[in-house]
Amino acid sequence: VIASLRVLAELGVTHYHATVPLDASITPIELIGQRIIPVLEDF
């Protein structure tokens, strides 16, 4: 996921808007927040 987002960033994309399958659970949001969002700050 992070590699793909890096490719988009290198193309000039500044914001990725994710459609997350939620089923009312916040677990996917927490996982993305912990594992992906901190890394994107460096892109």
Next chain:
Amino acid sequence: MKLGLHVSNFTWPGGPTMIARDLGRVAKAAEEQGFSKLSVMDHLWQIGSNGPTDHDMLEAYTTLGFLAGQTERIELLAWVTAVVYREPGLLAKAVTTLDVLSGGRAWLGIGAAWYESEARGLGLSFPSTSERFERLEETLQICLQMWSDDNAPYSGKHYHLERTLNAPQPLTRPHPPILIGGGGETKTLRLVAQYADACNLVERPDLGRKLEVLRRHCDTVGRDYDSIQKTVIGSSTPGPKARTSTT
């Protein structure tokens, strides 16, 4: 790069009686985890790529008002408003209201609309593609005029407003940011260069070319390309679709 969250499905295990609780939890979690934007679709029926037409769907601006009350920092928008579903004066007022009540966190996300069976099913206007684009440009002009000190009449081909008074004005100055959805190279990206603060494209192999087209439109209208946010909407697990993009 920033990350946003798009909520496009409300058919959740708890059913309609629990949507408010569950949506509030989702919004608060997104804000806490550092998502920069939170959006809902401007659809009244579920769209085919997400599920059956009769799955639960909430009206966008009512939902965004609820989300404003549940959060404190995250930016809020309809991704994207179907231009022909609301008269532009009412749309500008809705986004202004969202901006005021959210403490300056509203965006206007807007596009030319596409879900014809939804529109016709509920008796909403759905003119031809070319007319929808004409109405999109006039709507952008009307919103910008209503977000300025200019209360003069507006007279376009499709819309006529006798007095564009809008009080209070948005908290966000000079106006809430505008995102235009779509990658149409002749019309949509020209409108982005001329009127918007962000484009929205899809993750696919021609993404790089679309951005180059946007850059050329910016050159034509004298707009700083770097001042435009380049957004892509997709799944939470972006794939290799854009890897073959060429410029």
